[in-house]
Structure formats: structure tokens, C-alpha cells
Amino acid sequence: MSFCGFTRRYVFAAAVLLLIANSAMANEWSAAESMADFMKNNPDCMEFSDQCSICAVVDGKAACSTPKIACIKKPYVCTRRAGD
CATH class of the missing domain: 1.20.5 (Single alpha-helices involved in coiled-coils or other helix-helix interfaces)
Known part of the structure; x- marks a missing residue:
């Protein structure tokens, strides 16, 4: 060879x-679940993250931070629920 x-x-x-x-x-x-689907499926979630951005629900809409450099998106995870 x-x-x-x-x-x-x-x-x-x-x-x-x-x-x-x-x-x-x-x-x-x-x-992967879209942000809109995540928010619809988790109506009591007030803050969530995909490990790239941190988002807060303000007046029913997501307000998100700028994504981190070279991040790898993960599925959305609720980090704070209403009443917490």
C-alpha cells in the first residue's frame, strides 16, 4: 500500500x-423548541436561558441579553417562575 x-x-x-x-x-x-413555543408551553416562566442569552418576560414578550461569544445554544430552561 x-x-x-x-x-x-x-x-x-x-x-x-x-x-x-x-x-x-x-x-x-x-x-429544538422555538422561543415562542417555550414561552407558550411555560406561561409561568418569568426568566429563561439557552446558555447563550438570558431572557426575561416583559409584558408577554421576551427581552434578551446579547448572546455570549462562541456559545453553543442549548434547549431553553426556565430560571425563574412567577411567584419565586
Whole structure:
């Protein structure tokens, strides 16, 4: 086996793995809940976060901070509920 053939196989394998990983990430994003859906499904939530921004519900609308640099969005999590 030549060195070039060995290298091409590894490049091909790496490309296939990247495509699989990208596909998995795309499926995760498509399944993610939108902010509007999160607010509708959690009417008592007054503050929430996706680990990029912190949002507060003001007059029924989300007021969010500027996203952090190089953050990776996660599913929304309520950090303060009405009455807390």
C-alpha cells in the first residue's frame, strides 16, 4: 500500500464521519423548541436561558441579553417562575 492510498482512505473516512456528525446536529436543531413555543408551553416562566442569552418576560414578550461569544445554544430552561 502506498502512502498516498493510505492518506486518501483516512481523508475519506474523516469526511464520512463529519457528514454523519453534521446530520446528527441538524436533527437536534430541527427538534429544538422555538422561543415562542417555550414561552407558550411555560406561561409561568418569568426568566429563561439557552446558555447563550438570558431572557426575561416583559409584558408577554421576551427581552434578551446579547448572546455570549462562541456559545453553543442549548434547549431553553426556565430560571425563574412567577411567584419565586
